[in-house]
Amino acid sequence: MxxxxxxxxxxRMEIVREAAEGVSSTELAARFGVTPRAVQYTLKADEDRQRDTSVATAAVSLKVTPEELAAFDAVLASAGIETRSEGLRRLMQAAGGVFVPDAQLAAEMERYRASLNEVGNGVAQIAKQMTLANRSGQGVGLEFSELRLAQMRGLSRFILDAADEIDLLVRRRRDAMRLTAVEALREFAHAAE
Known part of the structure; x- marks a missing residue:
């Protein structure tokens, strides 16, 4: 054996450097007299070391409006954070649970969807009856009955109220997320020192 x-x-350092430049594991294995698996273990060990020592290897880039950037800078300044990158890093570290989908919001949106679907079906039925009446010649001079008129008014009110409620729901969720993010920035402003 x-x-x-x-x-x-x-x-090991040479293998990591050359692998980052695009040299294949097979080539590196042949050059250093080891198996391709040994090269992969070396690369994996280096990834683990970087993660364990919090070596920053990934970059985040995004475009924002000047107003958004000014607002972000103001929040950072109020939290005593000197750089944008540090602020973003702290937000990411504190994000546990902040940026995940909101189950309550999803349930509310599902309720609104079901209600709008029900009302939409009622409107479709009214339109179908009006179309049939028009085709048979009964639609000439046909006026809405009091029931149909009340249904149409109810539909209009419902749609306007639903839109207002959805807008309010989204605003409340956004405000709650904003408060949580600001609290996270303040908390981590002192933790890094």
């Missing part, structure tokens, strides 16, 4: 070669620390 042959003994496998042990990589030195310098060889």
């Amino acid at each position: 042959t003994r496998s070669k042990r990589l030195t620390e310098a060889e």
Whole structure:
């Protein structure tokens, strides 16, 4: 049984550097006299080391309006955070649960969807009856009955109220997220020191 070669620390660093430049594991294995699996273990160990030591290797980029940037800078300044990158990093670290889908919001939206679907079916039935009446010649001079008129008015009120409620629901959720984010920034402003 042959003994496998042990990589030195310098060889491991060279493998990581060359792999980052696009050299394949097979080529690296042949050059350093090890198996491709040993190269993969070396690369995985380096990834784990970077994660464990919090070495930043990923970048985030986004475009915002000047107003959004000014508002973000104001929040950072009020929390005593000196750089945007530090503010974003702290928001990401504190995001546990802040940016996940809101089950209550989803349930409310489902309720509104079901209600609008029900009303939409009622309107479709009214339109179908009016179309049939028009085709048979009964639609000439046909006026809405008091019941149909009340239904149409109710539909209009419902749609306007639903739109207002949805807008209010979304505003409340956004405000709650804003408060949570500001609190997270303040909390982490002192934790990093």
